[in-house]
Amino acid sequence: MKLIEQMQPIHLDALKEAGNIGAGHAATALSQLLHKKVDMSIPSVKIIPLYEAKTIMGEETLVAALYFDISGEAPGSMFLMFQEKEASDLIYSLTGQTIHLLNGRLDPLAVSALQEAGNILAGSYVSALADFTSLPMQVSIPSFAVDMAGALLDSGLIEASEVGDYAIVIDTVIGETKNSENSTPLGQFFLLPNIEAFEKILKSLGVRLL
Amino acid sequence: MTSIRTEKLIKVGMADWKLAFSPQVLRTSGLGSCVGIVVYDSQKKVGALSHIMLPDSTLAKDGKVNRAKFADTALNDIVSELVSKGCALPSLKAKMAGGAQMFRFTSGTDMMRIGPRNVDAVKKALMENNIPLLAEDTGGNKGRTITFYPETGCLHIRTIHEGEQVI
Numbered sequence: 001m002k003l004i005e006q007m008q009p010i011h012l013d014a015l016k017e018a019g020n021i022g023a024g025h026a027a028t029a030l031s032q033l034l035h036k037k038v039d040m041s042i043p044s045v046k047i048i049p050l051y052e053a054k055t056i057m058g059e060e061t062l063v064a065a066l067y068f069d070i071s072g073e074a075p076g077s078m079f080l081m082f083q084e085k086e087a088s089d090l091i092y093s094l095t096g097q098t099i100h101l102l103n104g105r106l107d108p109l110a111v112s113a114l115q116e117a118g119n120i121l122a123g124s125y126v127s128a129l130a131d132f133t134s135l136p137m138q139v140s141i142p143s144f145a146v147d148m149a150g151a152l153l154d155s156g157l158i159e160a161s162e163v164g165d166y167a168i169v170i171d172t173v174i175g176e177t178k179n180s181e182n183s184t185p186l187g188q189f190f191l192l193p194n195i196e197a198f199e200k201i202l203k204s205l206g207v208r209l210l
Numbered sequence: 211m212t213s214i215r216t217e218k219l220i221k222v223g224m225a226d227w228k229l230a231f232s233p234q235v236l237r238t239s240g241l242g243s244c245v246g247i248v249v250y251d252s253q254k255k256v257g258a259l260s261h262i263m264l265p266d267s268t269l270a271k272d273g274k275v276n277r278a279k280f281a282d283t284a285l286n287d288i289v290s291e292l293v294s295k296g297c298a299l300p301s302l303k304a305k306m307a308g309g310a311q312m313f314r315f316t317s318g319t320d321m322m323r324i325g326p327r328n329v330d331a332v333k334k335a336l337m338e339n340n341i342p343l344l345a346e347d348t349g350g351n352k353g354r355t356i357t358f359y360p361e362t363g364c365l366h367i368r369t370i371h372e373g374e375q376v377i
């Protein structure tokens with residue numbers, strides 16, 4: 001696909017910066033919610049061929065995932081994924097409940113706490129991204145599921161696959177700061193901009209594709 | 211040949227397909243709304259596994275079509291590959307798994323029902339090729355990892371919440 005061949009490091013850097021702004025605001029929001037010190041990894045921007053795309057979180061890794069649909073000028077989808085321990089830690093912090101993801105029926109209160117946290121996080125991420133790029137975007141309410149990460153990613157990858165054989169993934173880990181060197185992961189964002197969103201984001205940041 | 215060959219696992223990624231001869235084994239992991247289609251010849255002990263994402267190649271928005279991505283084109287390609295390897299068309303059989311709806315959505319766009327649409331498209335393409343569908347485990351809202359053994363014609367399906375079953 002032409003666009004992918006034209007990609008230069010400067011384009012990836014621009015997307016990285018967009019991810020940085022978004023996830024930075026989300027980390028601040030989570031820090032206020034949990035009253036804990038929260039940090040984030042430097043976002044990684046990957047252009048992944050479809051046949052490898054399901055491996056970004058491990059195809060069969062058990063996760064609790066929130067899926068958000070992003071609409072507006074720069075459409076796409078976003079996943080917020082929690083591994084088993086991260087999900088139970090977060091639910092414990094929010095509700096005082098101890099849960100096990102594999103326990104078929106999750107308590108509705110636990111699910112709704114996780115969804116509400118996800119709402120706040122994705123809302124901060126996307127509105128920061130919208131401000132930074134001056135592109136109006138709205139984020140849907142979250143859909144929740146517990147399953148294999150690879151299977152859950154289908155929902156976002158299929159939209160990308162209509163246009164090309166690659167997915168663009170902006171991936172950021174947020175964690176709780178333990179000390180200057182250590183942090184415990186709390187969850188992971190995957191932003192999958194549609195191809196037209198990708199072009200618009202670059203353009204709005206003043207980076208042109210050749 | 212007296213040496214014992216160990217099973218060789220062949221992994222199939224999304225929007226891809228692979229062919230295997232017994233004792234090789236085919237696997238694709240993390241099927242959500244995607245569908246894994248197996249077409250095989252139990253006498254020759256050869257099979258092909260295809261991991262499709264979309265029902266119909268006319269959905270492609272770009273000019274160049276990756277045929278392995280769509281139910282219709284992928285199925286045609288694996289059938290001609292099997293025939294070119296010496297399988298007789300009437301001896302081909304099929305099994306499939308996947309086509310789930312992983313998230314429950316409030317806004318019901320067409321994209322969200324893609325799992326069931328994939329399943330329907332595979333059935334239609336099989337019918338057009340006169341290939342009988344012997345078994346399926348489709349729909350629901352669970353992710354599946356599937357492994358196919360050309361030796362036995364068995365398709366093993368693993369899920370997180372319901373363990374493993376064989377069809």
